[in-house]
Amino acid sequence: DAGITQSPRHKVTETGTPVTLRCHQTENHRYMYWYRQDPGHGLRLIHYSYGVKDTDKGEVSDGYSVSRSKTEDFLLTLESATSSQTSVYFCAISESGRTHGNTIYFGEGSWLTVV
Amino acid sequence: AQSVAQPEDQVNVAEGNPLTVKCTYSVSGNPYLFWYVQYPNRGLQFLLKYITGDNLVKGSYGFEAEFNKSQTSFHLKKPSALVSDSALYFCAAGRQAAVNKLTFGGGTRVLVKP
Secondary structure (H helix, E strand, C coil), rough: CCCEEEEHHHHHHHHCCCCEEEECCCCCCCCCEEEEEEECCCEEEEEEEEEEEEEEEEECCCCCEEEEEECEEEEECCCECHHHHHHHEEEECCCHHHHHHCCCCCCCCCHHHHH | CCEEEEECCEEEECCCHHHHHHHEEECCCCCCEEEEECCCCCEEEEEEEEECCCEEECCCCCEEEEEEECCCEEEEECCCCHHHHHHEEEEEEEEECCCCCCCCCCEEEEEEEC
């Protein structure tokens, strides 16, 4: 398994509260990603990072922010959680953005329920 | 915009029979294509990928996939399915020479019956 640790693995929170999910990697990979998984939608990219303090939006970035202050850590923050953000969140890493043989590896997921 | 379609929500197959999971894609330019498998309450595991070269790609656990440019398809196959192959399978596509913004299909659940 790729050296990716997500925390917390399970969380229940109330609507309107802030939530931060953490992703930690031990592979020293440059690229890190946050995806969410919802039934019928597969996985959708929220944000990604191509280096320390370098981030960009994915296709479903509204309501989310990210930060990357160290190569190994990528944080996903829900500033004010809503029920529509109930989902499974996956962190992923890859060695390079240019896919000449590159592969994205996924963490084990964080189950978030917003009530 | 790129897209990936997995037309079957579920595929049922008897153990020992061939398994096929279908995937079609729409990507501008040359695509790169992946298959991942997900077991319950786990993350996605990489199975195989197509970047360039041979249209038949061999991957982990006896799986292979055939790239067909004219039909824009990348079907996953296994000659003899095992009960342990029961899982959720995802096809993903992206554009070569670009940042890894993969687009995933909705997933196909495979159920292999003894």
